[in-house]
Amino acid sequence: MGKKVNKPILVAGVGISFILWFYNSLSQHILEVGEWGLLSAISLGLGFWWRKGQKEMTNKPLPVTRLTEQSVRDVITQGELILNTLATEAPDCDISVFKQKLIQLSLGFDRQELTIALAGGKKVGKTTLKKILLAQNISNNISLIEIESLFKETKIPKIKADLILLLITGDLTNSHWKFLQKCNQDHQRFILVFNKKDQYIPEERSLILEQVRQQLNSMIAPSDVIAISAAPQVLKVRQHEENGIIREWTESQPPEINSLSDRLKLVLELETKMLVLGSLWREAVSLKQQAKANLNGIRRDCALPIIEKYQWIAAASAFANPVAALDLLATAAISSQLVIDLGVIYQQKLSFSQGQALSGIIGKLIVKLGLVELSTQTIGSFLKNNAITYIAGGTVQAISAAYLTRLAGLSLVEHFQDQDLDSSTIEEIDLTKLPQKIRRVFEKNKRTALVQNLIQQTLPHLSN
Incomplete structure (x- = not known):
C-alpha cells in the first residue's frame, strides 16, 4: 500500500x-x-x-439459484482468498481460527448426520412435537433441537440446522413471511407445519392450508405444508342409556402426525446431500463475511x-x-x-x-x-x-x-x-x-x- x-x-x-x-x-x-x-x-x-x-x-421472493457442490466449494475458495489477502496486508492478524474452520468445511461434504430444528412462536407445540418425533425414531442419523420463540425481536434469527420445521397454528404472519424469505435466500430447507388443526372446522382448515400453500408455492412444494395435531383436544363423549341417564366423559386422542413423519422420511432419504450443501454454504458465507469484515x-x-x-x-x-x-x-x-x-x-x-x-x-x-x-x-x-x-x-x-x-x-x-x-x-x-x-x-x-x-x-x- x-x-x-x-x-x-x-x-x-x-x-x-x-x-x-x-x-x-x-x-x-x-x-x-x-x-x-x-x-x-x-x-x-x-x-x-x-x-x-x-x-x-413486495411479497415476491427473490429467485434463488440451486446449490451445487461446486458452488459451495467456490464460496470456500473465496474465503481462502480473503484470508490470504488478510495475511498479506496484516501479517500480525491471527487467522488460524478462520483457516481451521474452512478446512473443516472442506471435509464436511460427505456428512450424514443431520440436525432438525423445531421453531415457531410461543405455544405452537414445539416441545410436544419433539417428544413424539423422538419416540418415533425416524432415523438414527438425526438430532432434534428446539428453538425458543423466534419472533421476540424484529431481527431475523439465524438457526444452525440442516432442516427447519416451522410450526404455526393459523395464517402466516408478516414475521413468518420475512423469516421464510430469509430461509429461502440462504438455501435453508424448511417444512411448514400447521399444528393444532383439530381446533378448526374442516372448511377453515382447508382454507388456511390452501392459502399458505399458495403463499409459499415459489419456495416449497405443496407437500411441504402439512397439517397435524401433536396434542389433539380431548373428545367429549355423551351416552344416553335406556333408563334415561346421560353419561358424559372425555377421551384423549392420539397425535395425528403421520403425514409429517412420512414427509420427513422421504426428505431424509432423497435430500440429505442438498441439506448438507445448504448448511456448508451458510457456514462458508458466514466465515467469508467475518474475514471480509476484518x-x-x-x-x-x-x-x-x-x-x-x-x-x-x-x-x-x-x-x-x-x-x-x-x-x-x-x-x-x-x-x-x-x-x-x-x-x-x-x-x-x-x-x-x-x-x-x-x-x-x-x-x-x-x-x-x-x-x-x-x-x-x-x-x-x-x-x-x-x-x-x-x-x-x-x-x-x-x-x-x-x-x-x-x-x-x-x-x-x-x-x-x-x-x-x-x-x-x-x-x-x-x-x-x-x-x-x-x-x-x-x-x-x-x-x-x-x-x-x-x-x-x-x-x-x-x-x-
Whole structure:
C-alpha cells in the first residue's frame, strides 16, 4: 500500500480551475442567477427523483439459484482468498481460527448426520412435537433441537440446522413471511407445519392450508405444508342409556402426525446431500463475511488518512477560488485522484480515465441527491448561528468542498469494501447500489457534532 501514484488529474484540475476563475469573476452575476436556478431545480426534483428510485417491497421472493457442490466449494475458495489477502496486508492478524474452520468445511461434504430444528412462536407445540418425533425414531442419523420463540425481536434469527420445521397454528404472519424469505435466500430447507388443526372446522382448515400453500408455492412444494395435531383436544363423549341417564366423559386422542413423519422420511432419504450443501454454504458465507469484515476494518484505517488529505486539498482550492461552479470542478479533479488512491488500497486496478469516470458518476449523484446545496446551507447556517466570522467569501464553499470530498471518500470506502476481490475494473464493479450508499453516508455525517468537528478542523487549514 506504499505504492506511489502520479497525480496528473489533480494538477490539471486545480490548474484549470484557477485559469477559469478570472473569466468567472467577470460574469459573476450571470453565473449566480444560473447557479441558483439550477440548485432550485435540483432541490425541487430531489424528492421525486429519490422516491422514484426506491423500489417498493413486495411479497415476491427473490429467485434463488440451486446449490451445487461446486458452488459451495467456490464460496470456500473465496474465503481462502480473503484470508490470504488478510495475511498479506496484516501479517500480525491471527487467522488460524478462520483457516481451521474452512478446512473443516472442506471435509464436511460427505456428512450424514443431520440436525432438525423445531421453531415457531410461543405455544405452537414445539416441545410436544419433539417428544413424539423422538419416540418415533425416524432415523438414527438425526438430532432434534428446539428453538425458543423466534419472533421476540424484529431481527431475523439465524438457526444452525440442516432442516427447519416451522410450526404455526393459523395464517402466516408478516414475521413468518420475512423469516421464510430469509430461509429461502440462504438455501435453508424448511417444512411448514400447521399444528393444532383439530381446533378448526374442516372448511377453515382447508382454507388456511390452501392459502399458505399458495403463499409459499415459489419456495416449497405443496407437500411441504402439512397439517397435524401433536396434542389433539380431548373428545367429549355423551351416552344416553335406556333408563334415561346421560353419561358424559372425555377421551384423549392420539397425535395425528403421520403425514409429517412420512414427509420427513422421504426428505431424509432423497435430500440429505442438498441439506448438507445448504448448511456448508451458510457456514462458508458466514466465515467469508467475518474475514471480509476484518479486512475491511484494516483497509478503512488506511483509507481515512487519505480521505482527510484530499478534503484539506479540496478546501484550500475552494477557499482560494470562491466560485461555486469551480468548487465543483476542483472537487471533481481531486475526487478522481481520490478514487484511484483508494482503489490501490482496495486492490481495484483503475486507470486514470476509469478514476475520472467513477468520480464523475459520484459527482452527478451528489448533485442529483441535492447534497451540494444541503451541505452549503447546513454549514452556512452553523457558521452564522455560532457567531463564527467569515474569514472570506469562500469559507462556506471551502468547508463544503471538504465535506463533499469526505462524503465521496467514505462512500467509495463502503462501495469498494462490498466488491469481490477479483472485481478489478470499473466494468466489473456493480454501481447500482452507489446512490443508496452515498445517501446513507450523508445521513450518518450530517449530525451537528460531526459538522462542527469538520468546521473546526477545516478552518486552520484555510489560514495556512
